[in-house]
Amino acid sequence: MKIALVGIGKIAVDQHVPAIAGGPDWELAATVSRSGKVDGVEAFTSIEDMLSARPDIGTVSLCLPPVPRFQAAQAALLAGRHVMLEKPPGATLAEVHILHDLARAQGVSLFATWHSRCAHGVASAKAWLADRTIREGRVIWREDVRKWHPGQDWIFEAGGMGVFDPGINATSILTEILPMPIYLTGAEIDIPGNRQAPIAARLQFSGNITADFDFREQGPQTWDMEFVTDGGHLALRNGGNKLEIDGKAVEGDDKILGAEYPTLYAQMAQLIGEKRCDVDLSPMVLVADAFTLGRRNTVEDFEF
Amino acid sequence: MKIALVGIGKIAVDQHVPAIAGGPDWELAATVSRSGKVDGVEAFTSIEDMLSARPDIGTVSLCLPPVPRFQAAQAALLAGRHVMLEKPPGATLAEVHILHDLARAQGVSLFATWHSRCAHGVASAKAWLADRTIREGRVIWREDVRKWHPGQDWIFEAGGMGVFDPGINATSILTEILPMPIYLTGAEIDIPGNRQAPIAARLQFSGNITADFDFREQGPQTWDMEFVTDGGHLALRNGGNKLEIDGKAVEGDDKILGAEYPTLYAQMAQLIGEKRCDVDLSPMVLVADAFTLGRRNTVEDFEF
Structure with missing residues (x-):
């Protein structure tokens, strides 16, 4: 199946292009980007131009930042194309509800992807936790924004989500593996004086679960979660890619990020075959709730 | 049917008690509040005590501030009671999803009320707009917080929602009457330096619709919305209670606030009869999106 990739930035080059090229389902038939290109692939600068020039391309994968993503998704769905959304699926919850309704009305597939749910240890962690009672949980998601989002000022703009851009990977795993639903009971959010989006956040959830998100980690990078249950201790490390039970x-x-993106593209092919949508907003609801409920602290200015 | 009222503050005394007393469906059989009481009605200070002492009370109506509301609602649903929630239905979206799932599992009715949707002009406004195209819309919701929420510090705490406490009345009407779904495209939020929740907000929605919420209005109070359509001009004034078409x-x-609360209690009786829930989160999604997407300004300190 032919696919177009919209938004040729770091994540597209690092993950989407190799995942499309490496799998059996997809042919990268066009790109849309203000400046980015992929060698040997027809390049457009406007999605409207691509949609009208290439009716043979049935699926569009969007890797734009969240704020401009809605217009592109809406245009593709209105043109009858299947759509795959990078995380987070939009800048707001309401726009994703609208896209979901539109996809159903158009009879096409919409996939709000959460790549971290495809990490190696996630399915096994979910199975292990399913029949246990969680007494306590701790999420630590600390990375260096200069390394992973070099110069990406949009991430600190209003709607860019700041540290919740990686943090939503943690909430996407949490909402996948926990045997019970959780809700936010409190949050502290640190916003640099010269920015609009948070650089760090500490969250408290029901079920005695906490999360510590930080964009200022210059030492070893940590994307871990640990749970104490009535039947042992589970740790999911390295962004869901490494599972430890009772310390082993x-x-x-x-x-x-081993096979995450290849799995997403295989899932997209399957959704299209089954004429289904997969739009789970629960990871983003927890983030919106943190913005709504969180206490805000102003912290030191941040420059890349 | 017997009903218990939890949270005997200003809104309970002003609206809920008279609405329950004035309608044919309900008998106020108990209250739960740290200090408030209603003459002639058995008073409890803990909801757990009320639930175990009064199994004859089948329905619980919650008028607590949003942050403590979840625990009370969960306790009532777990005890098999029908539950009616003041707006907003919770401090977070996730907790309301959990309550909704719990109500369905328990086979009881949960009603997330939006009293402004019951204002006099709302149903007619919705019918008039249904087959028209909106070119432009403007919401002005400006009131004096000292008059309507005297000394209620919780409203300016994290999770108290600030000016979105009245503003969500506007979004509850908007999401009810508009012929198309809307999403937020931008927001500016003003937070007093000594508070956590906003005192004013200016929102931009899709469809060329704007909203101006302000808690500092000391002159005439305004709860208006106006729409320019391809088939004339509609204004809904006084919080949805007065409808004007083309200026008449x-x-x-x-x-x-004419018949809003009596209507809600009649609707609750009907939901129980039909064994249904009514949990529409769209007004609150727009507010959570404003907290997520909004640019924040620090403004002058506020004291009651």
């Missing part, structure tokens, strides 16, 4: 590694390793 | 009053008047 049982699955995955320390490699980053 | 056609329904309702300048009285405040």
